[in-house]
Amino acid sequence: MISTTIENYIKAIFYLGETATNVTVSAVAERMQNSPASVSDMLRRLYEKGLIEDKNNITLTDQGSFLAKQIIRKHRLWETFLVKTLDFKWDEVHSIAEQLEHVQSSLLTERLARFLEYPETDPHGDPIPDKDGNFPDLSIIPLSESEPGKSYIFRSVATDAKDFLNHLDNKGLQLGQRWVIIEKEEFDGSVKLLVDDKNEVYLSEKVAKNLNICSGELD
Amino acid sequence: MISTTIENYIKAIFYLGETATNVTVSAVAERMQNSPASVSDMLRRLYEKGLIEDKNNITLTDQGSFLAKQIIRKHRLWETFLVKTLDFKWDEVHSIAEQLEHVQSSLLTERLARFLEYPETDPHGDPIPDKDGNFPDLSIIPLSESEPGKSYIFRSVATDAKDFLNHLDNKGLQLGQRWVIIEKEEFDGSVKLLVDDKNEVYLSEKVAKNLNICSGELD
DNA sequence: ATAAAATTTTAGACTAATCTAAATATTAAA
DNA sequence: TTTAATATTTAGATTAGTCTAAAATTTTAT
Structure with a gap:
């Protein structure tokens, strides 16, 4: 159909x-x-x-939106499966999940979710809606409250001043990126990050207070 | 393509x-x-x-045959996954595997095989070809050498005498069925089976010697 | 407010996969 | 071996999803 x-x-x-x-x-x-x-x-x-x-x-429509969320649910569950169970890297799974998301069997989707212990986010840190289409509310905190050693997803900005966004652009920072906190300087509140397993970036407290993140552990 | x-x-x-x-x-x-x-x-x-x-x-052609065996490999690996990992029953998985078998990623297929510890048969007892298209040779034994309590797949007959085949038909026995040995009578070599988790069937030693089975444990 | 630019829709065509109905070819039987 | 039955192919349509080119509409700018 x-x-x-x-x-x-x-x-x-x-x-x-x-x-x-x-x-x-x-x-x-x-x-x-x-x-x-x-x-x-x-x-x-x-x-x-x-x-x-x-x-x-x-x-x-409501019907269309529900369908979309079901597909996104399946996509993100399969990505989680590929990374956690089959040892794929989190940047290798997208095209496979694009195929798996179209497999039709709600029983399969629910069994998969159960097997994965009902994860709230996928390996990219994106939220996984439940079977009714409700997204979990991931607690969003400013980067300044992050903990060293932990992994987060860059979710939103607290201000959209042009020069601020420009600054982020210059540092190569984009929404959805995985940030691992390398260290935090108690003295001035500055933060050192590893962005997408690739680049190290230093940020001042002033900037860190205006970047919102949520937990994005890979387990 | x-x-x-x-x-x-x-x-x-x-x-x-x-x-x-x-x-x-x-x-x-x-x-x-x-x-x-x-x-x-x-x-x-x-x-x-x-x-x-x-x-x-x-x-x-060789190309066509290799393609067929790849699809069969994927189908049977996914069936095994559904039963062993996601707790499906072995008669519920076919239509889901019909969809999963078309997902294209040889890396996925190999990772799945590794995760399942390279099974030789699927939950129906059918052999799973390896990545080069070679089927395992399942050791075939006569039913008369089966062990009580174990599960087997009915694979072939040693004779095709018409009255013998008729006898099998009357008992409801068909190739590919799962047979669990309920008991074996030492005295006369007769066997009592549970066919496809449904019907109990009694067979004489004469019949049991002409029915070939292979191991079909579900683990 | 009108012209220019951008966006969207329509028209007509193409491919893959299917169908029915008719034509052709093959197999079996008298 | 000629006819009857069966099997296969061809012809012509249909549907989903796509395209290009042209027409129509909407937006933007002067």
């Missing part, structure tokens, strides 16, 4: 809806690597299936 | 080739639940892709 292709469109629209204010045909086309013409055509079909609210306002 | 649909055709031809002397269009159509016209059309495409030898003689 719902093809893999449709599932991928719904997922793309869900993700775009999380960041962009209004989702556009061209944004979906860009993300799906398809022509705008194909997207326009597909949106008609999604509307006919009751998955989006309107042809002009690309917003998921 | 190779679609899921094509993989399913190749698998069907492989299975039919194992039993039938010559594979026919209508046999493939029957198995795939498609019209003979569709099969005829598809065979042309399989030939163009170098997966079957000839349009008139439906036999897999």
Whole structure:
């Protein structure tokens, strides 16, 4: 009934809806690597299936949104399985999970979740919705309250002053990155991080107070 | 390049080739639940892709045969995973494995095999080919040499006398069934079995000597 | 407020995989 | 060996998902 292709469109629209204010045909086309013409055509079909609210306002219906969250749940559970159980590295698993997320069996999904002991986040630190589509609320703290040696995910910024964002850009810092705290200087509150297992970055307390993180342990 | 649909055709031809002397269009159509016209059309495409030898003689090329065995390997490994790791029952897993067998990542397949400790048979007792496409040779013994309490798979018959096969049919015995030995009578060599967790069957030594089984433990 | 630019939709075509109905070829039987 | 039955192929359609090119619409800027 719902093809893999449709599932991928719904997922793309869900993700775009999380960041962009209004989702556009061209944004979906860009993300799906398809022509705008194909997207326009597909949106008609999604509307006919009751998955989006309107042809002009690309917003998921409750049904569409639930479907998206189910797919995201499966994707993130499988990524967790690949890393924790099959010893994949966390940056190797995406394309395999893109295939596994379309396997249809709610019993399988629930058994997998149970086997993994109901994880709240995947290996990238992204939250895993439960079977009803509810995301766990990960406790968000400023980087200044992090603990040395622990691993976190960079989640949000407390201010969007242009020069501040520029500063982050210069340091190569981006949302979703895994940050491991190498050390914290008691004296001035400065922090030294390892970003995505690659680069070391030093940050002042002033900056650290404005970066929000959540726990992202790999176990 | 190779679609899921094509993989399913190749698998069907492989299975039919194992039993039938010559594979026919209508046999493939029957198995795939498609019209003979569709099969005829598809065979042309399989030939163009170098997966079957000839349009008139439906036999897999080396490439086609290797592909079939890879799919069977994945199917049986996933079934084993579902039963041993996720606690599915062995008769619940087929349709899920039908989906998982098409996931493409040889690294995934090998990691899964390693995690399962390189099983030789799946939960139905069917042999799992290795990554080069070689099937393990399961040691086949007559039922008369089975051990009470153990689980076996009914693999072959030592004679195909019509009245003997009729006798098996009357008792509801079929190739591939799981047989658990309930008891063996030392006195006359008769055997009492539990067939597929359902029916109890009594067999004389004369019959037991002509039924070949192999080990089919579930661990 | 209108022209230019950007975005979206429509029209028409293509491919893979399927179908039914008709034509052809093969096998079996009288 | 010729006919009857069975099996296979071809022809023509259909559906999902895609494309390019052109038309229509909306947005932005002067």
